Amino acid sequence: MPPLLIDILFAAAAIGVLVLSLAVVLVKNPVRATLLLIASFLPVALLYIMMQAPFVGILQILVYGGAIMMLFTFVIMMINPAPKGGEIPGEAAKPFGPVRMIPWLLLLIAAGFTIILPVYRAAKTLAPVAVSKPGFGSLASLADLLFKDPMNNPFTVSFELISFLILVGIIAALNFSRRRGATGKSDAVV
Amino acid sequence: MPLFNLANCLALALLLLLIGAFGVFRRRSLILILLSVEVMLNGVNLALVAFNYFRWGDSESGHYLYMLSIGVAGVEAAVGLSMVLVLFRNYRDITRERISHLGETEEA
Incomplete structure (x- = not known):
């Protein structure tokens, strides 16, 4: 595969995973959140296949998306926490408001500059180790x-x-x- | 410099972890907190497979660790969800505020 196509696929999959995961965290309806999480597993499986881990990609969809997430869907439908309008009562009230988030954001920014950025730079300079085994993954x-x-x-x-x-x-x-x-x-x- | 490298994969895994942590803090229903934990686990699994592909050569330990991780995730979901079911049966309510009292009433 040409490297440009791989980069485009990676960027598309990464954006897809991030958007779908944010939607999982932000939507109000719990059934929708579960289905969005299953949908977010599909680009992750694509990433695994790009990393020469086809069996792991299949496991991600079959076991994670098919079995574990179905457990969540069953429980959500069993206890039915959405009596009106598909919302959990009180879910709209934010327990973690913007003011209380400020110290955590500051901590995150400090961690980003002291730990995460150097690690990112170091990982960028590391040369990838080539895989030579036939049938890897x-x-x-x-x-x-x-x-x-x-x-x-x-x-x-x-x-x-x-x-x-x-x-x-x-x-x-x-x-x-x-x-x-x-x-x-x-x-x-x- | 190609876009598809270890650093970007790790950054993606970190962002998934942070999104999941944000969900754990933001959500009030116990089921949705468990769902956010699954998002965090997803990021960790991505980091494992990325390390395996970019750094560990012909070893497949990362794939093995991934399988171990989804085994643990399955057990965690089963036990966590059955606890949620018991809480729902006892209290008819699975929001975080109600559970944090653990049987005591609001006035107590």
Whole structure:
């Protein structure tokens, strides 16, 4: 691909991500915010594909956009926090007004000049390390990384440990959602 | 100097993180706070994959870290949302002000 086209694609994807993420933070309707977040994953997936991570891009859309965000949509539709006009009551009142934001903005500007700008300049001078492996970032290559020689591979163990984390999450979620009186005792203490 | 480089990718990740943090401070509904946390996580994942592509050569550790990160994000969403559901069942209200009292009434 010609470098100009790559730059144009990167700029378009970056602007798309930023605009959609700002919209996620600013819109009032929660269902719209969730759908906008799913939409903001599409340019991110494009960026991943540009960075030779096609499998990660697919994961971003299938797992992140398809599974995790659907969980959010389910919960929003289940508890239906929008009784009138699609707005959460009181959402319009800003708890974080412009006056209280000033010290944080100052802190951010100070951090920008002391830390972020030097890091940005340093990162700009770093030469990219070329990728030479065939099939870099593909499913087969990642499977090799994770499961090749499983007895001595640290990635295998830590990857399998994620399943324990998910198991703990399932148990916690089930415990939270037990109804009061279903077991005879009062539970779901928050 | 091409536009598509590590510095610009990291700047994009930082901006996503800041947008998410702004949302966490601004939103009042707990679900939308969790949604802003997802925006922040998105920025972090972008930084991981960008480092992998621009600096780590043939290693794919960044992709692996990304997979770990979405595993954690999924568990966080499941546990967080079930907590939101319990709070909604008990209080019929999931705004930040109500939850910060944790069972005490406004007068207390």
